Amino acid sequence: MQQTFPEQPHSNDGTLPVTREIVSDLWKICVPIPFPLKTVNMYALIGKNGWVLIDTGMGNPDARAAFEHWQHQSGLQTETLQAIILTHHHPDHVGLSGELHAQSGATVYMHPLDEINLQIIWSGTMPRRFERVSRFFQQHGLPPTTLWYNQTNQEALRRIINVPPHEAILPLEDGQVLNLLGENYRIIWTPGHADGQICLFRERDGIFLAADHVLPRITPNIGLYSDLDRPNPLDDYLTSLRKVATLPASIVLPGHGEPFSDLVERVTEITAHHQERLQQILDLLAQEPQHANQLTNQLFRQRTLQNDEARRMAVAEVLAHLEYLRFQKKVEQHPTKDGTILYAIAP
Numbered sequence: 001m002q003q004t005f006p007e008q009p010h011s012n013d014g015t016l017p018v019t020r021e022i023v024s025d026l027w028k029i030c031v032p033i034p035f036p037l038k039t040v041n042m043y044a045l046i047g048k049n050g051w052v053l054i055d056t057g058m059g060n061p062d063a064r065a066a067f068e069h070w071q072h073q074s075g076l077q078t079e080t081l082q083a084i085i086l087t088h089h090h091p092d093h094v095g096l097s098g099e100l101h102a103q104s105g106a107t108v109y110m111h112p113l114d115e116i117n118l119q120i121i122w123s124g125t126m127p128r129r130f131e132r133v134s135r136f137f138q139q140h141g142l143p144p145t146t147l148w149y150n151q152t153n154q155e156a157l158r159r160i161i162n163v164p165p166h167e168a169i170l171p172l173e174d175g176q177v178l179n180l181l182g183e184n185y186r187i188i189w190t191p192g193h194a195d196g197q198i199c200l201f202r203e204r205d206g207i208f209l210a211a212d213h214v215l216p217r218i219t220p221n222i223g224l225y226s227d228l229d230r231p232n233p234l235d236d237y238l239t240s241l242r243k244v245a246t247l248p249a250s251i252v253l254p255g256h257g258e259p260f261s262d263l264v265e266r267v268t269e270i271t272a273h274h275q276e277r278l279q280q281i282l283d284l285l286a287q288e289p290q291h292a293n294q295l296t297n298q299l300f301r302q303r304t305l306q307n308d309e310a311r312r313m314a315v316a317e318v319l320a321h322l323e324y325l326r327f328q329k330k331v332e333q334h335p336t337k338d339g340t341i342l343y344a345i346a347p
């Protein structure tokens with residue numbers, strides 16, 4: 001359930017993003033992750049008496065080393081960490097949050113929808129929940145699959161992803177203004193990539209912490225993963241894109257890749273990508289009714305579907321588009337005798 005696929009990173013010169021101070025007292029800390037996106041960004045806000053982290057990377061050895069190197073470089077001790085903001089529940093954004101919270105006592109903030117997911121997925125009930133997810137995907141033509149974290153040794157997994165207990169997390173709501181180190185940040189709820197995805201906007205100078213909502217070069221994964229999630233994630237996402245498009249952002253700080261400045265242009269490109277994908281799906285369904293996995297085979301290059309994780313994310317993405325079209329009454333579901341659900345053009 002992370003946004004690492006099917007989109008691949010492709011920087012023009014082949015270099016990976018780097019750790020650096022973006023503006024005074026605001027650092028982008030770039031750490032390696034074991035997913036195709038290769039790196040994730042944490043952001044640190046630095047005040048006179050403490051500091052704040054937005055997202056916490058993962059606890060894989062390379063990421064730990066990169067984070068510790070930055071702490072050494074900046075001279076910031078974990079004990080003076082005051083707050084942790086988690087932008088959404090995906091593993092590459094929350095991995096070290098439990099450990100850092102335990103060491104510092106920092107207040108942890110998150111949107112309540114993703115806090116539920118955080119606890120369900122990372123506090124040990126995932127195998128049970130995953131059975132349900134697996135059944136959900138089988139209806140859409142995907143044979144049973146495995147998740148990397150179900151295959152990983154549980155003890156090793158706890159070193160990589162360790163989250164704070166429910167009681168330690170304070171909820172963030174859309175529109176709330178959060179004061180961090182004397183500066184105001186507006187919380188913007190942007191469901192789509194995750195149901196509880198949030199962004200932060202600093203009104204004073206237009207710093208926009210976009211997390212995985214708006215990324216440079218790649219489109220964030222927008223997928224439907226189970227019948228417990230919000231039912232129309234692509235509609236959520238396109239609405240959330242419109243919600244941020246008019247922000248007077250001076251710079252966009254994404255969850256992956258390098259910061260960029262033209263928010264409107266990027267929102268326009270991503271919206272166009274989804275419109276094109278919707279049309280491709282309508283064209284394929286005009287030939288014959290099909291299930292989501294069949295469509296996925298035609299819409300994605302085979303080399304991007306080589307592991308279970310990648311294929312499930314691609315099918316989830318196709319499903320998000322199919323359900324968007326179904327809510328628009330352009331397509332309908334045709335259940336079959338074997339339990340598979342075909343989609344067809346609505347009459």
Ligand SMILES: [Zn+2]
Pocket residue numbers: 002003088090193212
């Ligand atoms: Zn994500």
Ligand SMILES: [Zn+2]
Pocket residue numbers: 003040090092093212255256
């Ligand atoms: Zn991410």
